[in-house]
Amino acid sequence: MKNYQLSGSPKVGFVQLALIVMICRIFTLMTHIPLIRDGFSFSEQLLALAISSVVAALLIIPFVIFYSRYDCGIVDCIYGRSRLWGNIAAAVYLLYLILACVTDVSEFSSFIGARFDFGADECIIALILIIVCMYCAYCGAEGICRSGGAVMVLFLVMVAFMVGGSCEKISAEHIRCEMSAGNVISAVYDDMAGGTELIVLCLMGKFTRNRYRCGAYLSLAGRLIIAAGITLSVILVLGDYAYICGYPFLDTGSAAGIHFLQRIDAVYMIVWSLAAVLTISLKIFLGADILRTILPKRLPMVLIFSVGAYILFLLDIRGSGMLMLILLALGGAAVPICQLLRKE
Amino acid sequence: MKRMVPDMYNYKGVKLAASLDDKLNDIKHILNNSSDLLINPMEIAGVRTALIAFEGMISTSTTSRMIMVPLMGVKLPDDTTSMQLFEHIRDKMMLTLDRAISEDYGDIITRVMSGFAILLIDGVDKAFSLGVQGYETRGVDEPSSEGNITGAHEGFVETVRTNMSLVRRRIKSPLLQFKLFSISSKSNVDVILCYMADRVSMKLVKGLEKRLKDIPLETILGCGYAEPYLNNTKLSVFSGVSTTERPDVMCARLIEGRIGLLIEGTPFALVMPALFSDNFHTIDDYNFRPYYATFIRLIRYAAFMIAVFLPGIYTAAVIHHRELIRKELLLNLAEAEASAPLPIMAEALIVLLFYEVIREAGVRLPKSVGGAVSIIGGLVIGDTAVSAGIITNPMLLVCAISVTASFVIPALNQPVTVLRLMSVIAGGLMGLYGVALIAAAALVNICSLENYGVPVTSPMSPLTGRAMGDVFVRLGFKRLDGRNVTVEEYNGVDKN
Numbered sequence: 052m053k054n055y056q057l058s059g060s061p062k063v064g065f066v067q068l069a070l071i072v073m074i075c076r077i078f079t080l081m082t083h084i085p086l087i088r089d090g091f092s093f094s095e096q097l098l099a100l101a102i103s104s105v106v107a108a109l110l111i112i113p114f115v116i117f118y119s120r121y122d123c124g125i126v127d128c129i130y131g132r133s134r135l136w137g138n139i140a141a142a143v144y145l146l147y148l149i150l151a152c153v154t155d156v157s158e159f160s161s162f163i164g165a166r167f168d169f170g171a172d173e174c175i176i177a178l179i180l181i182i183v184c185m186y187c188a189y190c191g192a193e194g195i196c197r198s199g200g201a202v203m204v205l206f207l208v209m210v211a212f213m214v215g216g217s218c219e220k221i222s223a224e225h226i227r228c229e230m231s232a233g234n235v236i237s238a239v240y241d242d243m244a245g246g247t248e249l250i251v252l253c254l255m256g257k258f259t260r261n262r263y264r265c266g267a268y269l270s271l272a273g274r275l276i277i278a279a280g281i282t283l284s285v286i287l288v289l290g291d292y293a294y295i296c297g298y299p300f301l302d303t304g305s306a307a308g309i310h311f312l313q314r315i316d317a318v319y320m321i322v323w324s325l326a327a328v329l330t331i332s333l334k335i336f337l338g339a340d341i342l343r344t345i346l347p348k349r350l351p352m353v354l355i356f357s358v359g360a361y362i363l364f365l366l367d368i369r370g371s372g373m374l375m376l377i378l379l380a381l382g383g384a385a386v387p388i389c390q391l392l393r394k395e
Numbered sequence: 396m397k398r399m400v401p402d403m404y405n406y407k408g409v410k411l412a413a414s415l416d417d418k419l420n421d422i423k424h425i426l427n428n429s430s431d432l433l434i435n436p437m438e439i440a441g442v443r444t445a446l447i448a449f450e451g452m453i454s455t456s457t458t459s460r461m462i463m464v465p466l467m468g469v470k471l472p473d474d475t476t477s478m479q480l481f482e483h484i485r486d487k488m489m490l491t492l493d494r495a496i497s498e499d500y501g502d503i504i505t506r507v508m509s510g511f512a513i514l515l516i517d518g519v520d521k522a523f524s525l526g527v528q529g530y531e532t533r534g535v536d537e538p539s540s541e542g543n544i545t546g547a548h549e550g551f552v553e554t555v556r557t558n559m560s561l562v563r564r565r566i567k568s569p570l571l572q573f574k575l576f577s578i579s580s581k582s583n584v585d586v587i588l589c590y591m592a593d594r595v596s597m598k599l600v601k602g603l604e605k606r607l608k609d610i611p612l613e614t615i616l617g618c619g620y621a622e623p624y625l626n627n628t629k630l631s632v633f634s635g636v637s638t639t640e641r642p643d644v645m646c647a648r649l650i651e652g653r654i655g656l657l658i659e660g661t662p663f664a665l666v667m668p669a670l671f672s673d674n675f676h677t678i679d680d681y682n683f684r685p686y687y688a689t690f691i692r693l694i695r696y697a698a699f700m701i702a703v704f705l706p707g708i709y710t711a712a713v714i715h716h717r718e719l720i721r722k723e724l725l726l727n728l729a730e731a732e733a734s735a736p737l738p739i740m741a742e743a744l745i746v747l748l749f750y751e752v753i754r755e756a757g758v759r760l761p762k763s764v765g766g767a768v769s770i771i772g773g774l775v776i777g778d779t780a781v782s783a784g785i786i787t788n789p790m791l792l793v794c795a796i797s798v799t800a801s802f803v804i805p806a807l808n809q810p811v812t813v814l815r816l817m818s819v820i821a822g823g824l825m826g827l828y829g830v831a832l833i834a835a836a837a838l839v840n841i842c843s844l845e846n847y848g849v850p851v852t853s854p855m856s857p858l859t860g861r862a863m864g865d866v867f868v869r870l871g872f873k874r875l876d877g878r879n880v881t882v883e884e885y886n887g888v889d890k891n
Binding site: 179197 | 712715824826829830831840843850852855887
């Protein structure tokens with residue numbers, strides 16, 4: 052397929068932009084719901100979500116103005132004015148995206164490895180995930196964003212099944228309405244820091260065909276609704292257990308039952324995995340696009356492979372296995388480093 | 396100046412000689428005295444002429460009635476010159492409706508090989524090409540690959556001009572355009588581009604024509620030869636070019652603003668750009684009541700998912716996610732699988748691969764014994780394999796359901812087969828996680844495909860609301876009326 056997104060005209064619609072940002076949010080919440088994990092009460096979480104959405108809406112105003120005036124990306128613009136600052140900006144954004152991917156891959160593979168026994172090491176799970184994500188990144192931002200619609204439909208169907216299957220277990224008594232200003236501020240910070248979708252939203256302006264402002268605010272609204280909805284459903288079903296279990300959303304799915312299937316958390320894992328692939332592959336794509344700004348003559352596949360290799364390399368540093376580390380350092384990071392350093 | 400004598404390698408663009416003997420010698424030299432070349436010398440009004448054709452390519456009765464008798468009856472003075480005879484035939488005699496004047500050997504050779512009779516006149520460096528084709532062709536028959544209940548039972552044939560008439564009969568509009576030209580360096584295959592002039596940009600038509608003329612293949616014997624050169628989508632199991640054997644389907648696509656390609660020698664037409672949703676539409680949908688058509692269409696979408704993912708999900712559930720299955724069913728499956736000597740994933744792969752063998756055997760065998768293959772393969776071998784304990788009933792059932800579901804959407808047989816095998820392997824190795832990864836990769840792959848600026852997943856994604864009345868559902872014609880949306884009007888189409 053023509054990977055025009057690394058070189059061609061923007062094609063992502065504003066609704067697609069909103070959907071993919073929501074998918075990124077869904078992935079974060081499915082894997083770990085930051086505010087529940089940190090033990091805030093439901094009222095504190097709700098207020099924190101509202102405040103963080105307002106803060107996010109204010110923070111993206113400069114980006115909205117930027118994309119209304121310029122057709123290029125942020126790093127492209129900076130690089131065009133000053134190569135030094137362009138390289139610095141590229142390094143900062145690239146490092147952020149790679150670390151975000153490392154966190155996502157690490158948490159997701161831990162989740163898969165812990166809750167579903169395939170007899171495969173977490174490293175293998177992570178490696179296969181990264182390979183699939185690199186392929187999806189190669190397909191381009193347009194393919195990833197278009198897929199978001201289908202995944203969103205699946206997610207909504209899944210939520211409908213969950214709600215329908217958990218009706219008996221829902222209790223309003225599970226909701227604690229304690230309020231503390233310090234907790235709310237802390238919760239706002241946790242929510243802002245816990246999701247990487249805002250940076251994705253800011254970088255995706257370059258690929259949005261039209262009405263970026265509409266897409267941005269639509270995604271923030273959707274982000275709030277999804278977070279509130281997921282948090283509410285988890286607490287209503289699980290109650291205080293949500294604060295101590297490892298994966299609240301998964302356990303909410305486990306609690307739901309359908310007549311012909313039991314323990315349908317494995318089915319929910321399909322939606323998880325789809326969301327994970329889209330989220331991580333989009334970040335790999337954005338990282339490769341930033342690399343392309345400073346190395347325009349490299350093939351898209353080399354750039355994508357480089358980003359994927361860096362993720363794998365940093366993942367292994369976090370993990371264990373000296374032999375794996377050495378092998379990956381030699382084959383994984385060395386090849387793209389040599390490619391990138393090769394004279395153009 | 397010495398005259399250039401053409402040969403079988405260098406004859407295109409070489410001007411005709413004036414002398415009849417030179418012309419005949421040149422043509423014999425180009426064709427290397429081919430045994431099927433017929434040369435009939437005759438004298439008309441005192442001028443030496445010759446009629447050449449290939450044996451079996453022309454209709455002898457038409458040639459006699461339309462050409463020979465009128466020419467023999469020409470009443471001109473005995474001192475008529477060659478040029479006067481030429482002008483008389485050109486201006487005052489019709490002979491055949493399909494008539495052209497050829498000036499070089501390239502045109503003559505191409506036309507005589509297309510079933511034209513060539514009238515050569517001594518002393519004139521031009522020739523008449525007269526269309527009297529009479530080669531044996533297959534009659535218009537029911538399409539073999541796209542069955543239907545209530546629609547027409549006409550399908551395309553191997554003759555491109557007959558196919559052109561089948562399309563013309565259905566769209567009697569001057570906006571329907573046909574562009575005929577030859578492609579391929581050795582075989583000079585006739586192809587026809589069909590399009591509606593008010594719905595397709597000329598830039599696209601010209602671009603396609605150039606692509607076709609640039610095809611480097613020496614011969615084009617089927618639509619599959621041309622498809623890779625017309626398909627913008629690479630490294631994908633899905634194609635951006637669709638095929639159809641039905642003229643009514645072709646016409647529907649043309650009305651939607653797409654371009655059709657008819658190729659001489661193949662009864663399948665290519666349609667570009669293709670959409671993924673086309674694979675789930677049949678002509679019967681528009682003859683059934685909307686509620687039933689919608690129901691059947693949803694069945695097709697469900698069948699696609701079942702065909703691709705059911706064996707993989709079953710394999711994943713039985714190996715890695717037994718907690719998913721209810722106790723009663725799990726006990727039955729465990730009892731069945733306990734006696735199987737092979738691992739479940741291997742069992743699934745063997746059954747699916749064996750089905751491919753049976754299917755291929757059924758297609759290649761003569762029709763008289765083809766049915767026996769189905770009985771032997773399906774009933775005898777399948778039943779005895781289960782009785783012998785080599786494969787289990789549940790696995791056979793799951794694979795049979797998947798295979799039967801794939802029959803619902805024959806156009807997607809290739810991607811379904813590949814994805815099904817991949818999902819079984821992924822499900823066997825990594826459970827539903829592996830199946831999900833395959834699904835994700837396939838989803839992103841197909842969503843990223845574009846052909847001629849039109850996303851393959853249109854109008855679902857990017858969403859074009861006006862066109863959604865005929866995708867998952869089929870609204871009634873009174874509600875669809877006024878929603879005529881061409882592919883160029885879909886959201887997300889790159890018009891550059």
